Amino acid sequence: MTLNIIQKKILRLKEEKEAAILAHYYQPIEIQKVADYLGDSLELSRIAKEKVPNDIIIFAGVRFMAETASILNQDKRVLISHPESLCPMAAYLDAGMVKSYREKYPNSQVITYVNSTAAVKAESDLCCTSSNAVKIVKRAFEKEKSKIILFGPDANLADFVEQETKINLIKMPENGNCVVHSQVTKEDLLRVKQEHPDAMILVHPECVRAVRELADIVGSTAQMYKFVKESPKSVKEFIIGTEIGLLERMMEDIPEKKYYLASDKLVCYNMKKHTIEMLEHVLNNLDDNNYEVKVPKNIAKRAIVPLERMLEYS
Numbered sequence: 001m002t003l004n005i006i007q008k009k010i011l012r013l014k015e016e017k018e019a020a021i022l023a024h025y026y027q028p029i030e031i032q033k034v035a036d037y038l039g040d041s042l043e044l045s046r047i048a049k050e051k052v053p054n055d056i057i058i059f060a061g062v063r064f065m066a067e068t069a070s071i072l073n074q075d076k077r078v079l080i081s082h083p084e085s086l087c088p089m090a091a092y093l094d095a096g097m098v099k100s101y102r103e104k105y106p107n108s109q110v111i112t113y114v115n116s117t118a119a120v121k122a123e124s125d126l127c128c129t130s131s132n133a134v135k136i137v138k139r140a141f142e143k144e145k146s147k148i149i150l151f152g153p154d155a156n157l158a159d160f161v162e163q164e165t166k167i168n169l170i171k172m173p174e175n176g177n178c179v180v181h182s183q184v185t186k187e188d189l190l191r192v193k194q195e196h197p198d199a200m201i202l203v204h205p206e207c208v209r210a211v212r213e214l215a216d217i218v219g220s221t222a223q224m225y226k227f228v229k230e231s232p233k234s235v236k237e238f239i240i241g242t243e244i245g246l247l248e249r250m251m252e253d254i255p256e257k258k259y260y261l262a263s264d265k266l267v268c269y270n271m272k273k274h275t276i277e278m279l280e281h282v283l284n285n286l287d288d289n290n291y292e293v294k295v296p297k298n299i300a301k302r303a304i305v306p307l308e309r310m311l312e313y314s
C-alpha cells in the first residue's frame with residue numbers, strides 16, 4: 001500500500017499519541033488507508049465497545065457514529081475529525097417526537113436506527129443498524145409482550161424490514177430517508193445494468209423499494225463487502241448501490257473484480273467533509289475541545305441501554 005507524506009505523518013502521530021482511528025466505509029479512501037479499524041455502523045459500534053484499548057478515539061464518520069462511540073466508552077476521549085459532519089437522516093426525528101409517538105401508542109416498543117441522535121436513543125427500547133434491523137425487529141416482536149413497534153427515522157429501511165419479516169411497523173416519521181440512497185432511481189439502475197448486463201446488483205436497504213426490487217442482494221455495506229469477497233471466481237462484475245467509498249474499498253481489497261456505481265448521486269457530502277489534512281490537524285490538537293464529542297452523562301446513561309441490547313441481540 002503506497003502512502004503519501006500526510007498519511008505517513010498520521011501513522012507516526014497516532015502511534016506517538018496512542019490514539020486509535022475508527023473510519024466508516026464511506027470515508028475518502030485516503031482516510032480508510034490510515035484507519036486502525038474500518039467498518040459499517042454495527043461493526044464500528046462493536047469495535048468501539050469491545051476492541052479499542054486506546055484512551056483516545058478519533059472518529060472519521062458522521063456525528064451520530066462518534067456519539068455512539070462516546071456513549072459506549074464514557075471514560076475515553078472521543079474526537080471527530082470534522083465537527084460539522086452530520087447525517088441529515090438523524091434530523092428527521094427528535095426526542096420530543098418519540099415521546100409524542102409513545103403517548104399515541106402507549107403499549108409500544110421503540111426501535112431506532114443508529115442513524116439518530118443520542119437524545120433519540122435515550123428514548124428508545126432498542127437500536128438497530130442496516131446489518132441487523134431484520135433480526136432485531138423479529139426478536140423484539142417474538143420476545144417482547146408488545147407487538148406494536150415504532151420504528152424510525154428511515155422509512156425505507158422500515159419498508160424493507162416489513163417486507164422481510166411481514167411485521168407491521170409504525171414509521172416515525174412517515175418520510176424519513178437518506179438523502180443519498182433515496183435519490184437512486186430505478187432508471188439509474190437500469191441504465192447501468194444495460195451497459196453491464198452480466199453484473200450482479202447490490203443495493204443498500206435505505207434505497208427505495210423500486211430500486212431494491214431490481215437488486216440481486218439488498219444488504220448493509222458490510223454485508224455487500226462480504227458477499228463480493230466470498231463470491232465465486234465466475235462472478236466478476238458488480239453494480240454497487242451504496243456510497244462510493246465502499247466501491248473504492250472493494251477496488252483496493254478485491255481488485256480482481258469489476259465495479260460500477262449504480263448512480264453518480266451516491267456520494268455522501270457529509271461523509272466526504274473529512275479530509276486527510278483535518279485528520280492530521282486533530283492528531284496535532286488532541287486537547288482542542290472543538291473536536292471532542294461528549295454526550296451529556298444523563299443522556300449517555302439512558303442511550304447506552306438500547307445500544308447494548310442491540311449488541312447483545314445481534
Ligand code: SF4
Pocket residue numbers: 062086087088089115178179180181243268269270271
Ligand atoms: S449516506 Fe445517508 S444515512 Fe449515511 S451518513 Fe450519508 S446521509 Fe446519513
